Every structure is written in C-alpha cells, then in structure tokens.
Amino acid sequence: LLSRRAAVGRASSHLSSKDADGARVNAHEHARTMKLGKNAKNAYIAFLRQSIVDDEAFAQKLIKCSREYTSWARALRERGRAESAHIEATRLLDSKGHMLNVCDRMCERVSGEEDSETMLKVREAWDATKTKQRAKFERAGGREGVAEAKMRAREAKERVKANQRERESREERDKAKKAARLEYATKVHEARSSGACLDWLNMGRCRFGEECQFEHDAMSKGILKQLAIDIGAETGDVKREKNREEKEERKARARALRAQNAEALGGYSSSSDDDDDGEGDEDLPGFLKADRAKRAAQALLATNKTKEDMRREKTATKTKNAGKAANTAKKTKHFNEKQLERKAKFLKDAKNQPFVKRGMKRPASEEKSPSKKKPRHKDSARKTKRV
Numbered sequence: 001l002l003s004r005r006a007a008v009g010r011a012s013s014h015l016s017s018k019d020a021d022g023a024r025v026n027a028h029e030h031a032r033t034m035k036l037g038k039n040a041k042n043a044y045i046a047f048l049r050q051s052i053v054d055d056e057a058f059a060q061k062l063i064k065c066s067r068e069y070t071s072w073a074r075a076l077r078e079r080g081r082a083e084s085a086h087i088e089a090t091r092l093l094d095s096k097g098h099m100l101n102v103c104d105r106m107c108e109r110v111s112g113e114e115d116s117e118t119m120l121k122v123r124e125a126w127d128a129t130k131t132k133q134r135a136k137f138e139r140a141g142g143r144e145g146v147a148e149a150k151m152r153a154r155e156a157k158e159r160v161k162a163n164q165r166e167r168e169s170r171e172e173r174d175k176a177k178k179a180a181r182l183e184y185a186t187k188v189h190e191a192r193s194s195g196a197c198l199d200w201l202n203m204g205r206c207r208f209g210e211e212c213q214f215e216h217d218a219m220s221k222g223i224l225k226q227l228a229i230d231i232g233a234e235t236g237d238v239k240r241e242k243n244r245e246e247k248e249e250r251k252a253r254a255r256a257l258r259a260q261n262a263e264a265l266g267g268y269s270s271s272s273d274d275d276d277d278g279e280g281d282e283d284l285p286g287f288l289k290a291d292r293a294k295r296a297a298q299a300l301l302a303t304n305k306t307k308e309d310m311r312r313e314k315t316a317t318k319t320k321n322a323g324k325a326a327n328t329a330k331k332t333k334h335f336n337e338k339q340l341e342r343k344a345k346f347l348k349d350a351k352n353q354p355f356v357k358r359g360m361k362r363p364a365s366e367e368k369s370p371s372k373k374k375p376r377h378k379d380s381a382r383k384t385k386r387v
Contacts, residue, residue: 041102044080044089048106051079052122059118063125067132073099076106180231187224196220202228254296 052059058079065071073093080090092098107123109115115123140146191201197214199206204222206212227233 040089041092041098044086044092045102045105047083047086048076048079048102049119052106052119053116055079056118059122062122065125065129067129069096069099069129069133072103072126072129076102177231180227184224184227184231184233187227191220191224201225202233 052062058075061075062072065075076099077090077093080086080093092102103126107119107126109123137146140149188198188201191198195215197206197212197216199208199212200214200216201220201222201224204225206216
C-alpha cells in the first residue's frame with residue numbers, strides 16, 4: 001500500500017493541478033491493474049495464443065482489424081470476457097503499455113514451437129499496426145509533440161466550456177432583465193391607471209412639487225427606484241446622470257484637444273478657459289453660456305491645424321504666388337512710345353470694331369426679326385367630307 005501511494009505521489013509531484021489530477025487517475029488505474037499479478041497476466045496471454053490457433057473467427061477478426069490500437073484492444077477484451085476466468089485480466093487492456101505488452105507476447109515466436117499459418121498472419125497484421133502507429137507518432141513530433149497536441153486540445157475544450165458558461169450566464173441575465181422590464185412596465189401602467197405621479201414612484205420626489213396634479217402617496221414613495229435603476233429606465237435621475245456623464249466626456253475631449261494644439265503651437269493656448277473646468281456653469285445666465293461656447297468653438301477652429309499643416313499650407317501659398325508672378329511677367333507685353341501713340345490713336349478713332357474676313361459668317365445682330373406666323377395647312381379631305 002505504501003509503495004502504491006509513493007508511486008502516485010511521484011507521478012503527480014511535478015505536474016500542474018489539472019495534469020496532476022489526470023496523473024493520479026492513471027497511477028491509480030495502473031496500481032489497480034498491478035494487483036492482478038503475473039500469473040493472471042500470463043494465463044490471459046496463453047489463453048489468447050491458444051484462441052488464435054483454435055478459434056478461426058477470432059483469428060480472422062484480428063487479421064482484419066483496423067491499424068489502430070483501440071481496435072485490437074476491443075477484440076482482445078471481447079475474447080477475454082467470453083471466459084469468466086479472464087474477465088479481471090481484461091482490465092490490463094485499459095493501459096496502453098499493458099495492452100502493447102499483451103499483444104507483443106501474444107504474437108511472439110516461441111523457441112521450440114512451430115507457428116501455424118494463422119499465427120503468422122496475425123503477427124504480420126500486428127507488425128503492420130505497430131509500424132503505422134509509430135510513423136504516426138513520429139509525424140506528430142514524438143513524445144513532446146503528442147503532449148503538446150493533447151495540451152492544445154485540452155485548452156480548446158476549456159475555451160469551449162468557458163464560452164458555453166459565459167453564454168449561459170448572459171442568457172440568464174437577459175432573461176432576468178426581460179422579466180424585470182416586464183414587471184416595471186406593468187407597475188408603471190398600473191400607476192398611470194390609478195393616477196399616481198411617476199416621478200414620485202421612480203425618484204421618490206417630484207419636480208413640480210405642490211403644483212403636481214397627481215397623487216403623492218407616502219407608502220409608494222420611490223417604490224420603483226431600484227427596479228428602474230436595474231433595467232436602466234429613462235427616469236429623471238437616470239437622464240440627469242447620463243447628461244452629466246456626456247457633458248464631462250465632451251469637456252475632457254475639448255481639454256485634451258486644446259492641450260494637444262497648444263503643444264503643437266509651442267506652448268500657446270488658444271483658449272482662456274483652459275483652467276476653467278466648467279465649475280459653476282449651472283449658475284451662469286444663458287447668454288453667458290452661449291458666449292463661452294462660441295469662444296470655445298472659435299478657439300478650437302483656430303487651433304485645429306498642426307504645425308506641419310500650417311507649414312505645408314504656407315509653402316503651397318508661396319509656390320502659388322510665385323507661379324502667378326511668373327505667368328504675369330511672361331504675359332506682360334512691353335510697348336515703346338511709338339506703339340503706344342498708335343494704340344491711343346486707334347482707340348480714339350474707334351477703329352477697334354471687330355474685323356470680319358470675306359467668307360466668314362457675320363455676328364448675329366441683337367435685334368430679333370419678328371417671327372412669321374406659320375401658314376395654316378389646308379383641311380384634309382376626310383375633314384371636308386365630314387363637314
């Protein structure tokens with residue numbers, strides 16, 4: 001018993017918690033099979049060897065087995081359970097190492113004995129199975145590759161289970177929220193039907209005070225407050241909190257943008273409201289709030305461009321102005337004094353009328369000729385006959 005416990009402890013001492021659990025199970029199975037003893041194992045192997053010779057159906061089943069260890073273990077287990085004396089020995093096949101040892105000894109050559117043709121075929125089938133499984137083992141990366149593949153499969157299985165648990169919990173939350181919404185809607189409908197104040201039920205106070213036209217029962221004060229918070233109903237408190245959070249987010253974004261632009265402009269801050277976090281905005285008049293918002297918007301627009309954008313725009317403007325100046329200089333025509341006098345005389349004598357060459361179409365006059373009326377066509381013979 002002590003040796004069994006020591007073996008279990010050694011098998012699980014260097015592993016993690018989950019691997020250690022699996023190792024303990026395997027170690028206990030190994031210890032349980034070792035209780036059978038060598039005599040029971042040898043008797044079971046001798047029984048299988050004799051069954052190959054005597055039972056043709058069992059031998060053909062082994063020969064036609066697929067090249068998998070599980071198929072051989074299944075066939076040997078069925079044969080052992082046919083005899084009550086070897087039922088306990090079939091537990092050896094639960095361990096891969098014991099199963100391989102049983103099959104090897106069942107198909108091995110014994111000196112001084114002549115193997116039958118059936119035994120040769122079974123041995124050939126077993127060798128082919130081992131060759132295939134060893135090649136498969138090598139392709140999988142050997143012992144380390146197989147262990148890594150098992151670990152990946154176990155992690156994938158755990159991820160699937162975690163996703164399933166998360167989905168189940170999410171469905172439960174959605175179901176509970178749906179039931180709470182239905183309950184809240186039912187109670188609100190009942191309150192409306194009875195003429196109760198919804199603010200009094202949802203918040204425990206009324207914004208209209210004594211001017212409210214609905215009932216304010218002391219027993220129903222704030223009875224729907226927690227339920228409204230749980231389902232996220234758009235009550236007065238929820239709306240106020242939501243608006244406050246949105247306002248804080250907008251202010252934080254504006255402060256970050258102003259700080260970024262000030263850093264890009266070399267420490268220049270475009271707004272005088274940087275140090276003002278909006279404290280006391282509720283006490284300001286409406287026109288001051290509008291003026292402050294307008295100045296903040298103008299400051300954001302003025303500092304919306306970074307240094308790189310301003311430099312690029314300045315370079316583009318210089319290039320554009322230089323191109324315009326070059327084109328103007330290229331198009332400018334220099335006249336001497338004689339040409340200027342001739343041009344002035346030409347303009348003075350009104351000789352700058354458009355010149356029309358022979359054969360060219362003259363420009364149409366602006367005055368439109370009166371349109372002539374279209375002559376009325378003669379009535380058709382059918383119309384004359386009808387008349």
